[in-house]
Amino acid sequence: PHGVIKDATVRYYVASEEKPGRKSKAEPKGGTVTDGQFTLNLKPKSRVGARVAFALKEPGFYLLRVETLNTDSDHEHFSAIDIEVEKGL
Numbered sequence: 001p002h003g004v005i006k007d008a009t010v011r012y013y014v015a016s017e018e019k020p021g022r023k024s025k026a027e028p029k030g031g032t033v034t035d036g037q038f039t040l041n042l043k044p045k046s047r048v049g050a051r052v053a054f055a056l057k058e059p060g061f062y063l064l065r066v067e068t069l070n071t072d073s074d075h076e077h078f079s080a081i082d083i084e085v086e087k088g089l
Contacts, residue, residue: 005042009069012036014054017063020082025065033062042071056085 013035015028028035034054042048056062062085067078 003044005071005073007039008042008071010038010040010048010050010066011069012052012064012066014056014062014064014083016058017061017082020061020063020084022063022080022082025078028063037069056083059085059087061085 013028014033016030016033033056034052036052038050040048062083063080064083065078065080068076071077
């Protein structure tokens with residue numbers, strides 16, 4: 001609501017993890033299953049949407065994290081979810 005935020009980045013990644021429920025941020029050490037980012041200008045009252053499809057082939061626990069970068073704010077926003085794959089493709 002405070003004006004245009006130019007060149008903001010929305011980054012996402014899926015990485016395997018030993019167990020779900022991590023309380024702190026962790027960068028993927030063993031690499032990612034998939035990752036990417038979008039750079040855009042965020043405008044007040046605008047809507048942003050994207051769809052990304054991926055497949056998890058190995059059973060185990062995974063972390064999906066989406067976060068903002070470069071917003072010139074005193075903090076960045078994020079969302080994270082644990083995924084459990086019981087049977088791979």
